Amino acid sequence: MKIGELARRTGLTASRIRFYESIGLLGEVGRRANGYRTYPSEAAVTLELINAAQKAGFSLDEIRTLLPGELGRWDHDALLGTLRRKVAEIEALEAKLAASRAGLLTVIGQIETRPEDIDCTANARRVLGSILGGLDET
Amino acid sequence: MKIGELARRTGLTASRIRFYESIGLLGEVGRRANGYRTYPSEAAVTLELINAAQKAGFSLDEIRTLLPGELGRWDHDALLGTLRRKVAEIEALEAKLAASRAGLLTVIGQIETRPEDIDCTANARRVLGSILGGLDET
DNA sequence: CTTGAGATTAAACTTAACTCAAAGGTTAAA
DNA sequence: TTTAACCTTTGAGTTAAGTTTAATCTCAAG
CATH class of the missing domain: 1.10.1660.10 (Multidrug-efflux Transporter Regulator; Chain: A; Domain 2)
Known part of the structure; x- marks a missing residue:
């Protein structure tokens, strides 16, 4: 063909x-x-x-x-080894994604639950703190 | 500085x-x-x-x-929207990864559980079938 | 005065997995 | 016969997020 x-x-x-x-x-x-x-x-x-x-x-x-x-x-053994390594890689990636998602949900929560009596700048500082302190701890 | x-x-x-x-x-x-x-x-x-x-x-x-x-x-609302969309993206990616991992585990299982009485070529065909039929159904 | 560290720029290089364009050769059908 | 649909090759372009290189400038210390 x-x-x-x-x-x-x-x-x-x-x-x-x-x-x-x-x-x-x-x-x-x-x-x-x-x-x-x-x-x-x-x-x-x-x-x-x-x-x-x-x-x-x-x-x-x-x-x-x-x-x-x-x-x-x-080569059965090599193939099996590679497949298992790839599964491990995928699991590592899944863990990273789960952490990212959790971090984002935290930030979303911070933004959503802003106390009515706090001003924009103070809230930004609060949110910023949660981002810088919590999101990049991987 | x-x-x-x-x-x-x-x-x-x-x-x-x-x-x-x-x-x-x-x-x-x-x-x-x-x-x-x-x-x-x-x-x-x-x-x-x-x-x-x-x-x-x-x-x-x-x-x-x-x-x-x-x-x-x-812009609070735009930011929230973007964050939520990113969470959705991450969840989609997580689903894909879970499917990939499941597919790989199936293949690994197929290779590992090869009946002793089957020859290499026949087993390869069996494994190949499971890969082509099951791994790319995303 | 000279040496070394650190600053500047523009442009090229890197990786992955392709795609696209140009310029041409081949073939089946009307 | 001509046209349309295929096929060929080479080389360049694409995207993302930088890094590297080269050539030059600035500055502080000994």
Whole structure:
């Protein structure tokens, strides 16, 4: 199949597919006599795999080190290790996000519950204190 | 104070402070006769505020629209709206991360629980199916 | 007087993951 | 035959948030 059809099948742009090839994600790509790239249908699976891995948070660099030449022969242990490390990364990110969200909710609370009798400047100082003291303690 | 001292006080690099000025985050910056920048001690508070906002997930562009000229006069309603929107963004991101993590754990499970009697290729197909079918359903 | 630290500028470089444009070759259909 | 739809390559542009470099200036101390 030519690149256009592969693009249609996978939902990626042709330029993106060429880009993946250029950074070594696709290995050797066949050519027809006229110079056009030609792909086996397996290529669609590879591209969808790359896509899925990206959505799971892997960079193209990481994906390249994970993808075996032949779809179907992985280094099980290395793969498992990488997957577990990625889960840990995601968990760390989740913790940071939770902290950020909590900090923002605190600030929102400070702004919302401003005592009626306090003036703007004093309230700003109060809010500022909560931001600088509490939001960047990561 | 000169830029070097401000940098030392805030923990930012001088180049970063100049960069913030260049994109309009710091408003007017005073100059001495010799051309050196000169800052009031308030500037440290502004920089720490920027830093805290960044850590909470705001882009410099967003921060610029939030920062008032004078530290202490905010548009309360706009600020509250922005903060709430950012909390919603964070929650969306948290949901995506949770989905990613769950997907990865599924894949890890698939790899780990490979039946002893199945060969590598068949297992790869099985795992591949779970990845392509389950990981990119976001 | 010289040395070293610190200040100035503009412009280029960095990373990631692409996209876009230009200029041209190929092919199927009308 | 001509036109439209594909394909090719190379190289530059994009975004974000800075960093780095180079060339030059200022200033305080010894």
